[in-house]
Amino acid sequence: MEYIVIRSGRKTVAIQLNQDLTVTVRAPWRASQSEIERILQEKKPWIEKHLAQMRRRKEHYDASGTDKLTDEEIQELANKALKYIPERVAYFSKIIGVTYERITIRNQKTRWGSCSSKGNLNFNCLLMLAPPEIIDYVVVHELCHRKEMNHSKNFWREVEKILPDYKKSVLWLKNEGSMIMARR
Template sequence: MEFKLIRTNRKTVAIQVNPDLSITVRAPRYASKREIDRIVEKNETWIYKHIEIIKKNKADYEALNVEKLTSEEIKTLAEQTLKLIPQRVEYFARQVGVDYGRITIRNQKTRWGSCSSKGNLNFNCLLMLAPAEILDYVVVHELCHRKEMNHSKAFWAEVEKVLPDYRESVKWLKEKGIVR
């Protein structure tokens, strides 16, 4: 099985199946190629399973014709998102206990949302095509970055305080939430 190997200062081997179906393996600098190959081989079932999930998700995504949205449809989605997101941000900001800056809606290709160090929030207009609980999860996720600008255990604890079942949303985004 072919894969791109990236050696870093990490302590464990991580395997990633990319949207283009290529495989990236991140490994400690000291790990031997033989050991890395053994770990990849041991995880072949997991790798092939995720390749199939990505293929299916791409097919489902194309069936939604998201790629074929006209600029007018995207503009309409952005307008709808701009009406809804500020209400959800205001509601959840009280629960998280944070303030925030400007809210911007974009048609992003790789992200559902982001939070700047200044507290400005960006959201993808395609969130309007996702279930409501997914939109709420993305809002809470970005607001929790106002407390923790990382994805540490402390960050996930903040998310869980507001959305105890947030893992379902994470799973949905991994399985069905391919952003173009």
């Protein structure tokens, strides 16, 4: 199996499956090559299963004839997002009981949204291609970071208070989101 290793100050080894069906291993500086190989061998069934799923989705996507978005289409999505997403942020921020600073709409390769420690919120314009409940999930997710700047159990409890069935949205983004991202 071919893969790329990216070393950093992280504490654990993570396996990332990319949209182009390549494998990236994110590893701590101290991880030996043999340790990385052992982990990859251990995770081989999982990797092969998920790459096969991604391959099938990609083939389905390619067969559907859905093209890459033009610059004009991306700009149109960004304009729609600039109108729609701030309304949803205002609505959910009151329910969650948090404040925020700036809202920025971007055309990102891998992220649906992010929240800075200063309270600035960033959202991907491609969200406008997702169903409304998915957009709401991403908005709630980012706003809950105003209470918990991590993905701890406490963070997920905050998300669940607002969206009890949030796991459906997580699954939707996992299964369908990569096909939207591939259109950029």
